[in-house]
Amino acid sequence: MLAIIAAVLFFFAFLINAAEIATNDVFTSMNVMLIGLALLALHVAGVGSGWAARGRRR
Structure with missing residues (x-):
C-alpha cells in the first residue's frame, strides 16, 4: 500500500x-x-505489510 501511495506522489511530483x-x-x-x-x-523496510513475526504455536 505504501508503494502505491509513493508511486502516486512521484506522479504528482512529475x-x-x-x-x-x-x-x-x-x-x-x-x-x-x-x-x-x-x-x-518504509515499504521496503516492511512497515505496513500486515505480516507480523510471531513465534510458532505448538
Whole structure:
C-alpha cells in the first residue's frame, strides 16, 4: 500500500515539475518526491505489510 501511495506522489511530483506549476514552499516537486521516497523506504523496510513475526504455536 505504501508503494502505491509513493508511486502516486512521484506522479504528482512529475506533473508539478513538468507543467512548471507554481506552488507554495510546502508542495514543491522536490518535497513531494522526498515524501514519496520516504514512503517507498518504509515499504521496503516492511512497515505496513500486515505480516507480523510471531513465534510458532505448538
